[in-house]
Amino acid sequence: MHEESIQTAESAGTRMDGDGFMALLGRRRSTRMFKEQPVPQALLETLIRAACLMPTSCNRQLWHFVIITDPALKVKVSALSDAQQSYLYDAPALIAVFYDTSLETRNPCNTAEVTAGITIGTLLLAAEAHALGAIYLGGIRRPSGIGKAVGAPPYMRCFGLVCVGWRDDDPPSPNRREVADVLNMNRFALSQERYRADIRPHLWTLRQIADFRDKLLWYKGVHIDACTLHVDPDRRLSPLFQFMTGRLAMMLSRYQAPEMLDILSFNGDVVYQVLNACPGAFKRLYAYDLTPGIQRYMEERFARLSPTGPLAYLVNAEPDRLAIPLAAGQVQVISCYERLEHFEDPLPLLREMRRVLAPDGCALVLVSNRFYPHLYRYKRMRQGNYALGRNWNRGPERKFEPRQIERLFAEAGFQIRSVTGLQPVSIKIASVLASFCRRLGLYPLADRLADWAGQQGCTSSWLRNFSSVIAYELNRQR
Structure with a gap:
């Protein structure tokens, strides 16, 4: 349908069937992968026409749109705006949405922002109605x-x-969310905040942590080839993640047909790597997390993989208490990749992990270290600023001192078999020095420092206490 047919529909008073409109809303998705095929200009103008049919404050109609198709201009836009998503380059067309806010700067209801939001939402729906994919680029x-x-x-x-x-x-x-969860009649009644805009875990309930993870996970998107699509680099390629995968493979090899449990699997990256690295090395692999929604995400993702292997999904048994739905002593290997940090008191989770671990079993637990120089975090602590900040996509988090987490392991009934520091502080120091050398033009020295840092991914020396992450291999206490 082009502009002429739209105008005909307007003049005729044509109305969309209510069920058809709801179906349009239900099938709309944010598209992060685009074909190289260009979009006809007439079709793009149809989308703009749809946006122009929407209401504006005082009927001022002060929007303006710029359609960007020139690759060189896309590069310029990305550089000047510091846009963070790759699909800015992949999409055949970008629609820049402008609004003249000069007449509405003091409006308490922020009508300019509301008008722009309505316009952007209409562009997304119009694209879906015309079989196009679209996404609002928010990482700018x-x-x-x-x-x-x-x-x-x-x-x-x-x-x-x-x-x-x-x-x-x-x-x-x-x-x-269900309508009943977001609707009240005549009076606002919300039993508790859904999330806390605070990094400190003691302010979060288990329900809030579960809901935060359940909703945010879907933002990242799952492509048909099972790639997670988001801004962050793929951690599966990091030395830290490679260490964990290799160590888990070694642990699985100690047993005959073992069962393995991954704690709070989230998007299933650890599970995915173990399935690829250790085919046939285990009887069953359990992916455990807090909500049915997270389970469905992993099911959707792994349904696109072939083969998926002997994989089972577990959902926390109770909404207000951590309860792994497995029998005591059922699994031989447990992996826990920086998940204890979500809880002010990780003992309940550690005790559940010990309960389901076989007497001769072992666990690999990676813990974020408080003694590593997290400069950004220290700066905000001095300022008393505990907003999520960089944790917007992670949620609550705390760092543990080595002695502190080791005491908690002992209280939960674990004994430490080995300790390895991952990403030691020496890497950070070498990287800073290499950057400084490049500024001085000392490129050979900078390259040597960078090469040396690349070989220092893990350590068992005293430097492990000043590593970004500490990997503990645990056994049950006898």
Whole structure:
């Protein structure tokens, strides 16, 4: 349908069937993978026409749109705006949404922002209605840079980009809250905050942690080839993750047809790596997390893998208490990849891990170390700023001192078999020195420092106490 047919429908008073509209809403997905095929200009103009049919504050209609298809201009937009997503380059067309906010700067209801939000939502729905994929690009640190790139005047505020193209992915439907969970009649009644905008775990209940993980996980998206699509680099390629995968393979080889449990699997990366690295090395691999929604995410993801192996999914048995639904002593190997940090008191989880671990079993637990120089975290602590900040996609987190976590292991009934420091502080020091040498033009020395740092991924020396992550191999106490 092009602009002429839309105008005909407007004049005729044509109405969409209510069920059809709900179906359109239900099938819309954020598209992160696009085909290289260009989108016809007439179709792009149809999307803009749909946006122009939406209400605006005082009927001012002060939006303006710039469609960007030039690859060189995309590079300029990305550089000036510090956009963080790769699909800015992949999408055949970008729609920059501007609005003249000069008449609405003091409106207490932020009508300019509301108008822009309605407009962007309409662009997404119109793209879906015309069999296009689209996504609102939110990872933009300097939206004003988009205006500079396209020559917009300063009074035209940019509210972001909508990437548009022919869809080349098939993301599953994310979980949606039930109406009963978000609706009250005549009086607001919310029993507790869904999330806490605070990094400190003692302020979070188990239900809040579960809900946070359940909803945020779907943001990252699952492509048809089972790739997670998000801003962060793929940790499966990191030396830390490779160490964990190799160590788990060694632990599994000690047993005949063992069963393995992965704690709080989230998107299933550890599970995925073990399935690939150790085919046939175990009888069953359990992926345990807190909600049915997280389970469904992993099911959707692993349904796209072949073969998936002997994999089973476990959901926490109780909403307000950690309870792994396995019999006592059922598994021989447990993996826990920086998951204790979500809890102010990790003892309940550690005791559950010990309960399900076989008497001769072993666990690999990776713990984030408080003594590592997390400069960003220390700065915010001095400022008394406990907002999530960089943890927006992780949630609550605490760092443990080595003696502190080792005492908790003992209280839970574990004994430590080995300790390895991963990403020791020497790597950070060498990286800083290499960067300084490059600024001075000492490139050979900088390269030697960088090469040396690349060989220092783990240590068993005293430097382990100053590593970013400490890996503990545990056994049950006799």
